[in-house]
Amino acid sequence: MRLRMTVVAAVATLAGSVGLYPLFTTGRWVWAALGAVLCAAGGAAAARRLGRGAPLDAAGGLLALLLYLTAVFAHGRALLWIIPTPGSVAHLVSLAGSGWDAVNRYAAPVPLVPGILMLVAAGVGLVAVLVDALAVRLRRAALAGLPLLAMYSVPAAVREESVSWLAFGAGALGFLMLLTADAREQVGGWGRAVPAARRDAGAADAADGERVQPGALAASGRRIGAAAVALAVLVPLAVPGLHPNGMLGGDDGGGGSRTVTTPDPLVSLKRELTRPDDSVVLTYRTNDAEPDYLRLYALDRFDGDRWTYDPLRSTPRDRVTGGPLPAPPGLTLAPTRTVRTRVTVRPEVRRMTFLPVPYAPARLSVDGDWRVHAESLMVYSLRDSAGGRTYTVDSLRAEPTAADLSAGGSYPADIVRRFTAYPRSVPAAIRQLAEKITARANSAYEQAVLLQRWFTAEGGFTYDLSAPAPQHGGDLTAFLLRSRHGYCEQFAASMALMARLLGIPARVAMGYTPGTLSNGVWTVRSKDAHAWPELYFQGAGWVRFEPTPAGAAGQGTAVPPIYTADTDPTSPDDTGTSRNRTDPREARDEPSRAPSHAPAHRDERLDDTGAAAGDGGTGFPAGWAALVAGLVAGLLVLLGAPMAVRALTRRRRWAAAEPPSEPRRRLRAPGGGPPRGTGPADAAHAAWRELRSDARDHGLPFRANESPRATARRLTETLELERPAREALGRIAMAEELARYARSGARVPRGALRADVRTVRAAFAAAVPRRTRWRARVLPPSALESAGRGTRAALDGATAGATDLSRAAGDALRRVARR
Amino acid sequence: MAVGTHDGEPATADGPPGAAGLGDLVRVAGAIRRAVESVVEGKAPAVRLALTVLLAEGHLLIEDVPGVGKTLLAKALARSVDCSVRRVQFTPDLLPSDITGVSAYDQELREFEFKPGPVFANIVVGDEINRASPKTQSALLECMEERQVTVDGTTYRLEPPFMVVATQNPVEMEGTYPLPEAQRDRFTARVSMGYPDPAAELAMLDVHGGRSPLDDLVPVADAADVRRLIEVARGTHVAPSVKRYAVDLVAATRAHPDLRLGASPRATLHLLRAARAYAALDERDYVLPDDVQDLAVPVLAHRLLPTAEARVARRRPEHVVADLVKRLPVPAPGK
Known part of the structure; x- marks a missing residue:
């Protein structure tokens, strides 16, 4: 029936268009698309009635689509609101132009301005015409998948984000429906009686034998289709590298969310540092006399080898709109000042998807789709590159004093948990070294300063850009304990790690040093690429430290922050580091000021390390441990499930066969047998079902064509059962036989059926090989079967429901058409 | 062995008339069975089936090659029950009136007198029934189904019990006419004797060596x-x-692709009737699917016509029925 195909094609188009949802801010487009599809399908169907060939059908669909667009978008200039006139067509064209402009202007999701709405309606309508022509007129349902796919891939191409699994499922099911309907038509074309309408003939019982085959075939076809779609949705969950964010990551932005990772930001660092041309990366103007570093990344995770960042989960809500950015975490007490920086990134810069901004950005105006990660204040884009862009950023520059930092309170628990974690593989030697270096310190701040001093002055480190980039945790150990040759990456990574070992929340930042100033313009070159540690102090937030030697013998324009200049008076030397402005502040009284806070910090730290040792480490190791524990627990649950299902089934069966109370007797369904006395018969049925499950569990076949008696005979013979088991089996079979087939009111022996079942089960277990016995205990096949049956029933139900729905729609339409 | 097996049994013949319970049935039937088996060695299933048909008020068709004891079974069954037994040897020249009887003109009384044919008996043994012409075979139709004989417009009722035990050679043998479908359908069951196993054959030599x-x-x-x-x-x-x-x-069977003609509703009736008797012989007062399964081939197979393809492929109706029995699930209470 052509009409049904028409309906199915329209439904498939609509289902495919569901995938467009992330492109738009609101759902209004659905109605426009629905109207377009209906009109296109209706027009094509009407043209088909005339029967003049495929081109005319398509023309009919297009004409109907044009009328629809005119009526909806240009009725003011049309004749009788619907007949297109040159004026209305011109209006449509201009609308399309404005829509096109809007599409190019906005990043998805775009607002539904009329132009865009019209483009959507026209596009979906065109797809509907194509699908209709291919599937209905040319009978090429498979080919009709191409326009559907094209429509479906629009959001994927434009958004670079995957659409929700629901949308995918809808599209796929729509296409499957189209294929199914087409196959049904083709089979129908052979002239065989295909049970198209299962419920047409209510009294078709007699035809049972004939209907079995095609029905089963269709059901298995539906099952395969549904299983394929389910697999397509589920497999990406299990495969790393494919991120089905819509499904498990909260789909909270109204559109799809997306995970952002840069494989290894630090790898690019060395490459940039060693570029021979030392090209200009960016220039900027600022009202800050001594500008801070420009930060790209905050690497908050140390995996034992490298510093990386946890994948960012990006949602449209994170977009930079020009309004205030999220407040910098922890910056509450320290004095701040706002600096404005206008940065121009050179157009040659490629693939810079993070914006270099001075920490902490508070307000940013930039073109394109840029997003901010609230926790780290990294600014990134899913699709745009910073190359060639100019943007203005207002940064909140904290200016804590040494006193502020040492007076910082204890850390919030979540900060501690996230930023003091380190893997267990970190050698104890590094921790001992860190503790030795900071033995004199009384506060976290002093520890940090001493660490920085040790790196820049006391430790005897040499800045050496030729040192190999650290690849493994062992490289950092070697750097700290033996070679002491390295560049900013080693310095930053080591100091951040040692800070964590001491219990100070730390991360590694990556970006650029301020560069060089000439004529009021700061120029940042690739050699200014840099990595540095950021340590967290309550009240001041994330604070930069600079362990890398600066100047000619070090990182050119690196600047130790002013609050770290308070050097310990006991240290005699201050060598080598050129721009290490020794600010002779009164540092002597620091130790006396700090003690009151130091214990708090110490306690915190002890707590951390204790926790790390206790629950398998915080942060990363804890993550692994939790993952492994979760996997093991999940595995156990999976393994235990069949056993539990089996035990539950057993209990339920026996409970149902308890001597009946009155209401239960009333509720009992009559079943296939004689109107039996409920109690004993139910007990017999329960015993028999139990026996059947036990037999299946032990791999003993239970044949549908055998009566209880025959089954008992066969089992007794094949298993060579001993007398007690034989008799027990006989009693169970007899009870079931009487319950099933004997005159109503027959005396079914109630007695010890349960004990008999137990006896027989033991006999089964004794008669089968050990492996089968264990499988019966641990993975009882009967439980697996019932689960499989349930799943199958659900699948069949769902697909049959969908088919019925489409059929009902087809029927309704046909009735309308007949009228 | 043949002698004396029934010696202890004569009392069963006249049990207390009111106590015709299941136990009584089993006892009497057991006596008959033993009596028949004393003659027909090693054919317990066939004997049991014959008894089943007797108790199911049916007719039995015994089909096999010559010389395996078809007639012996029929005669033994007939003789172990003390009732009127008639035997008809079917030959190609047998006429219908030779079976039903004729109205002969009585010279003395000057009127037609009905001379009852051999069907007027409790057990009629029709030997080599497929050697008679279809016309003669058809004469049995009315007797078998309606238990009455109509000659010259007068209907004569047959006394119950009435059972036709017919023997026939396989259709492929020479000089045979296949039974019409209608008549085959009237036989409750068909049983094949099969060759006796060597031991039974040896025993037979001893017993039959001297006298019958x-x-x-x-x-x-x-x-x-x-x-x-x-x-x-x-x-x-x-x-x-x-x-x-x-x-x-x-x-x-009606929907089976290998069968040109499935079993009739009468077959269902016969099947259940036989199953009742079969269960009763087992001292059971209810029928099991097992009874139906056991009887399916004997009761159904001879009524079925295989298609030409099935015939060529040697898929016989027996196999078809056995296959269906294997595939059809027995009734069980809802899951």
């Missing part, structure tokens, strides 16, 4: 007993699910 064991056979029951037993067997309970099972089984 039939001569020693004395009746162990009479017609009234049989009538009573038939009543008892009729009272066997058949659960609705088992009825449904039988209907499904028969219906399945």
Whole structure:
């Protein structure tokens, strides 16, 4: 029936268009698309009635689509609101132009301005015409998948984000429906009686034998289709590298969310540092006399080898709109000042998807789709590159004093948990070294300063850009304990790690040093690429430290922050580091000021390390441990499930066969047998079902064509059962036989059926090989079967429901058409 | 062995008339069975089937090659019940009136007098029934189904019990006419004797060597007993699910691709009737699907016509029925 195909094609188009949802801010487009599809399908169907060939059908669909667009978008200039006139067509064209402009202007999701709405309606309508022509007129349902796919891939191409699994499922099911309907038509074309309408003939019982085959075939076809779609949705969950964010990551932005990772930001660092041309990366103007570093990344995770960042989960809500950015975490007490920086990134810069901004950005105006990660204040884009862009950023520059930092309170628990974690593989030697270096310190701040001093002055480190980039945790150990040759990456990574070992929340930042100033313009070159540690102090937030030697013998324009200049008076030397402005502040009284806070910090730290040792480490190791524990627990649950299902089934069966109370007797369904006395018969049925499950569990076949008696005979013979088991089996079979087939009111022996079942089960277990016995205990096949049956029933139900729905729609339409 | 097996049994023939219970049935039937088996060695299933048909008020068709004891079984069964037994040897020149009887003109009384044919008996042994012409075979139709004979417009009722035990050679043998479908359908069951196993054949040589064991056979029951037993067997309970099972089984033969003609509704009727008797012989007052399964081939197979393809492929109706029995699930209470 052509009409049904028409309906199915329209439904498939609509289902495919569901995938467009992330492109738009609101759902209004659905109605426009629905109207377009209906009109296109209706027009094509009407043209088909005339029967003049495929081109005319398509023309009919297009004409109907044009009328629809005119009526909806240009009725003011049309004749009788619907007949297109040159004026209305011109209006449509201009609308399309404005829509096109809007599409190019906005990043998805775009607002539904009329132009865009019209483009959507026209596009979906065109797809509907194509699908209709291919599937209905040319009978090429498979080919009709191409326009559907094209429509479906629009959001994927434009958004670079995957659409929700629901949308995918809808599209796929729509296409499957189209294929199914087409196959049904083709089979129908052979002239065989295909049970198209299962419920047409209510009294078709007699035809049972004939209907079995095609029905089963269709059901298995539906099952395969549904299983394929389910697999397509589920497999990406299990495969790393494919991120089905819509499904498990909260789909909270109204559109799809997306995970952002840069494989290894630090790898690019060395490459940039060693570029021979030392090209200009960016220039900027600022009202800050001594500008801070420009930060790209905050690497908050140390995996034992490298510093990386946890994948960012990006949602449209994170977009930079020009309004205030999220407040910098922890910056509450320290004095701040706002600096404005206008940065121009050179157009040659490629693939810079993070914006270099001075920490902490508070307000940013930039073109394109840029997003901010609230926790780290990294600014990134899913699709745009910073190359060639100019943007203005207002940064909140904290200016804590040494006193502020040492007076910082204890850390919030979540900060501690996230930023003091380190893997267990970190050698104890590094921790001992860190503790030795900071033995004199009384506060976290002093520890940090001493660490920085040790790196820049006391430790005897040499800045050496030729040192190999650290690849493994062992490289950092070697750097700290033996070679002491390295560049900013080693310095930053080591100091951040040692800070964590001491219990100070730390991360590694990556970006650029301020560069060089000439004529009021700061120029940042690739050699200014840099990595540095950021340590967290309550009240001041994330604070930069600079362990890398600066100047000619070090990182050119690196600047130790002013609050770290308070050097310990006991240290005699201050060598080598050129721009290490020794600010002779009164540092002597620091130790006396700090003690009151130091214990708090110490306690915190002890707590951390204790926790790390206790629950398998915080942060990363804890993550692994939790993952492994979760996997093991999940595995156990999976393994235990069949056993539990089996035990539950057993209990339920026996409970149902308890001597009946009155209401239960009333509720009992009559079943296939004689109107039996409920109690004993139910007990017999329960015993028999139990026996059947036990037999299946032990791999003993239970044949549908055998009566209880025959089954008992066969089992007794094949298993060579001993007398007690034989008799027990006989009693169970007899009870079931009487319950099933004997005159109503027959005396079914109630007695010890349960004990008999137990006896027989033991006999089964004794008669089968050990492996089968264990499988019966641990993975009882009967439980697996019932689960499989349930799943199958659900699948069949769902697909049959969908088919019925489409059929009902087809029927309704046909009735309308007949009228 | 043949002698004396029935010696202890004569009392069974005249049991207390009111106590025709299941136990009585089993006892009497057991006596008959033993009597028959004393003559026909090693054929317990065939004997049991013959008894089943007797108690089911049916007719039995015994089909096999010559010389395996078809007639012996028929005669033994007839002789162990003390009732009127007639034997008809079917030959190509046998006429219908030779079976039903004729109205002959009595010279003295000057009127037509009906001379009853051999069908007027409780057990009619029709030997080599497929050697007679179809016309003669058809003469049996009315007797078998309606238990009456109509000659010259007068209808004569036949006394119950009435059972036709016919033997026939396989259709492929020379000089045979295949039984018409209608007549085949009237036989409740067909049984094949099959060759005896070597031991039974050896025993047979000893026994049959001297004289016919039939001569020693004395009746162990009479017609009234049989009538009573038939009543008892009729009272066997058949659960609705088992009825449904039988209907499904028969219906399945009608839809089977290998069969040109499936079993008739009469076949269903016969199947259940036989199953009742079969269950009663087992001292059971309810029918099991097992009874239906055991009887499916004997009761159904001879009524089925295979298609030409099935015939060429040697897929015989027996196999088809056995296959259906294997595939059809027995009735069980809802899951």
